[in-house]
Amino acid sequence: MIVREKMPLKRIWPQAWRRLLILLVFDCTVAVIYSVFHHKWISLNGLPIAPLASALTIFLAFRTNAAYGRWWEARSLWGALVNTSRALARQFLTMLDDETEDPRRPPLRNELVKHQIAFAHALRCHLRKQASLPEMRTLLGEEIADELSAYKNIPAAINLRMGKLLRQARNEGMLDSFRWTAIDENLTGLSNIQGACERIKNTPLPRQFEYLPRVLVDAFCWLLPLCIVEDLGLVTPIASTLISFTFIAADLMSREISNPFDNTIHDTPMTALSRTIEMNLREQMAETDKDRGWKEPVPRRVRDVMPVDGFVF
Amino acid sequence: MLHKINEIVFATDFSDSSHAVIPAVAQWVDTLGAKLTLLHVYNPSRTMYREADALLQSFFAEADNYPHCDRVLVSGDPAEGIASYCERRSNILLMLPPSDLTGLPRPWHRSMRARLIKRLSVPIWTLGRVNVGESTSTPNRHIGVWLGEPEEGLSHLQQAAQYASETGGTLHLLHVVDEINEGSLIKPLTSGGPMGEETADAWLRDIANTLDPACRVEVHVAQGRVSRELPKLIRRSGLNMLVASHQSLVKRGWLGPAINPIFGKCAISLVSMPFYSRFEKLMHEEIVVPAA
Numbered sequence: 001m002i003v004r005e006k007m008p009l010k011r012i013w014p015q016a017w018r019r020l021l022i023l024l025v026f027d028c029t030v031a032v033i034y035s036v037f038h039h040k041w042i043s044l045n046g047l048p049i050a051p052l053a054s055a056l057t058i059f060l061a062f063r064t065n066a067a068y069g070r071w072w073e074a075r076s077l078w079g080a081l082v083n084t085s086r087a088l089a090r091q092f093l094t095m096l097d098d099e100t101e102d103p104r105r106p107p108l109r110n111e112l113v114k115h116q117i118a119f120a121h122a123l124r125c126h127l128r129k130q131a132s133l134p135e136m137r138t139l140l141g142e143e144i145a146d147e148l149s150a151y152k153n154i155p156a157a158i159n160l161r162m163g164k165l166l167r168q169a170r171n172e173g174m175l176d177s178f179r180w181t182a183i184d185e186n187l188t189g190l191s192n193i194q195g196a197c198e199r200i201k202n203t204p205l206p207r208q209f210e211y212l213p214r215v216l217v218d219a220f221c222w223l224l225p226l227c228i229v230e231d232l233g234l235v236t237p238i239a240s241t242l243i244s245f246t247f248i249a250a251d252l253m254s255r256e257i258s259n260p261f262d263n264t265i266h267d268t269p270m271t272a273l274s275r276t277i278e279m280n281l282r283e284q285m286a287e288t289d290k291d292r293g294w295k296e297p298v299p300r301r302v303r304d305v306m307p308v309d310g311f312v313f
Numbered sequence: 314m315l316h317k318i319n320e321i322v323f324a325t326d327f328s329d330s331s332h333a334v335i336p337a338v339a340q341w342v343d344t345l346g347a348k349l350t351l352l353h354v355y356n357p358s359r360t361m362y363r364e365a366d367a368l369l370q371s372f373f374a375e376a377d378n379y380p381h382c383d384r385v386l387v388s389g390d391p392a393e394g395i396a397s398y399c400e401r402r403s404n405i406l407l408m409l410p411p412s413d414l415t416g417l418p419r420p421w422h423r424s425m426r427a428r429l430i431k432r433l434s435v436p437i438w439t440l441g442r443v444n445v446g447e448s449t450s451t452p453n454r455h456i457g458v459w460l461g462e463p464e465e466g467l468s469h470l471q472q473a474a475q476y477a478s479e480t481g482g483t484l485h486l487l488h489v490v491d492e493i494n495e496g497s498l499i500k501p502l503t504s505g506g507p508m509g510e511e512t513a514d515a516w517l518r519d520i521a522n523t524l525d526p527a528c529r530v531e532v533h534v535a536q537g538r539v540s541r542e543l544p545k546l547i548r549r550s551g552l553n554m555l556v557a558s559h560q561s562l563v564k565r566g567w568l569g570p571a572i573n574p575i576f577g578k579c580a581i582s583l584v585s586m587p588f589y590s591r592f593e594k595l596m597h598e599e600i601v602v603p604a605a
């Protein structure tokens with residue numbers, strides 16, 4: 001996600017330069033043919049270019065809205081994940097009766113919270129098509145990571161493990177049916193968030209939304225110099241290229257934000273959000289451990305994620 | 314060599330390309346179970362240590378969750394800093410993402426990757442070009458080996474074969490025979506490479522027979538311009554990774570070493586392997602001596 005105030009031109013230029021260069025050559029050719037060689041027939045001054053531009057703007061705005069809708073939905077889903085994670089951690093830490101628990105093993109409530117932290121990290125990796133097992137080894141231990149390696153969908157497997165741990169807690173008399181139902185609702189919420197993120201990741205914008213605006217922008221940019229050459233003469237290339245750049249940049253920008261889970265600068269900042277979840281949950285866990293007199297053998301220290309060069313990932 | 318790697322050095326300048334290759338880095342860490350070192354070389358006249366350190370600490374933040382991850386900040390010339398860091402270590406894989414696309418001609422550009430590949434005798438991972446947004450982390454199940462000229466040696470093949478055997482992957486041997494034209498008469502004077510498709514196919518099959526029988530090997534030969542045929546061969550064979558020798562990956566340019574343009578269109582992982590005389594001797598004994 002871009003958090004800097006200015007968007008440098010060099011980020012648009014690499015994708016736009018080829019189209020703009022070809023258009024500039026065409027614009028110069030048209031201007032020279034009209035103004036130097038006096039071939040007046042090349043001018044299409046009668047063509048209503050302004051209504052065409054308006055129609056194109058509507059198309060582009062429609063596509064930009066659809067792309068922004070996907071980007072915002074992705075961000076909202078991760079916001080919901082932060083909230084659900086905090087709520088689940090609170091439930092794990094306060095609803096489990098641990099008086100009957102074996103004091104020699106790590107508390108079950110902490111295991112559940114660690115699984116919740118791992119879920120957020122695993123979902124991030126899953127959406128970015130990145131290997132999550134190295135992280136799972138540190139967060140959950142070698143044995144559980146090896147068990148998870150058998151699954152293709154690791155976040156779903158972690159969710160299942162949380163369900164199994166809750167059943168264990170119930171069997172050990174730490175949880176009654178009412179509290180189990182309440183926690184289970186939030187676990188289902190996690191599955192829903194994951195499913196919605198996967199839907200955005202796996203379903204691209206309809207191809208018509210991708211293709212048609214691009215073709216129309218190209219058609220407009222090719223017609224533009226022919227329509228303005230009579231009025232502007234040799235200045236046509238400058239005006240035409242500037243106007244073309246505006247439309248091409250709008251076309252490119254909307255295309256880039258339509259995929260919010262692609263490890264680019266336009267991404268939902270999943271690294272920062274999963275780190276926030278981890279920090280919050282570890283704080284809550286440490287506070288509860290202090291009250292109950294439990295000390296984590298190796299406490300993990302995590303830092304906040306800062307923007308890199310104005311971009312937060 | 315690849316299978317013995319215990320440290321992955323990811324040299325980063327925090328560019329878009331560096332971010333785009335993160336999934337590939339994670340894949341290598343997972344496959345090799347190696348320690349990860351994030352290396353950044355900053356220019357002290359432009360950036361303060363504190364700023365550079367803050368950027369490095371936040372770059373690839375999820376690597377903090379890896380069992381072994383170090384962040385190393387060095388000041389000075391980037392190529393010199395990376396080279397001197399790598400020279401002090403053994404059994405490392407250096408990961409160097411390509412530069413970001415600028416969309417502008419760069420006639421005076423000197424390739425840092427090419428200089429490092431030429432100087433260092435460690436395996437180097439890179440990409441021909443980065444398609445930001447496209448995944449580069451596909452598992453390395455199909456490993457291609459580029460066999461250009463016999464003079465470039467076969468030690469990279471030996472190492473790729475060992476890696477393929479250990480990971481259960483398929484090894485693909487790739488060669489493109491030059492087009493026949495007036496210049497073809499000069500080629501036998503400079504190279505002992507095969508001149509026809511059948512000869513090339515036989516040459517590759519001879520080589521394949523010397524490899525570990527447990528390793529699945531496929532041979533792919535084409536004829537034509539290398540820059541045109543190589544991407545087609547890569548697509549046809551479904552490669553995830555291409556192993557080439559240091560000599561074939563770098564060519565001499567006007568301003569010093571440059572990345573060979575035939576690999577410029579490759580969007581798959583490229584692993585450049587150094588020349589190891591031990592492997593060369595072994596291959597020579599297995600291919601040339603029995604033939605004689």
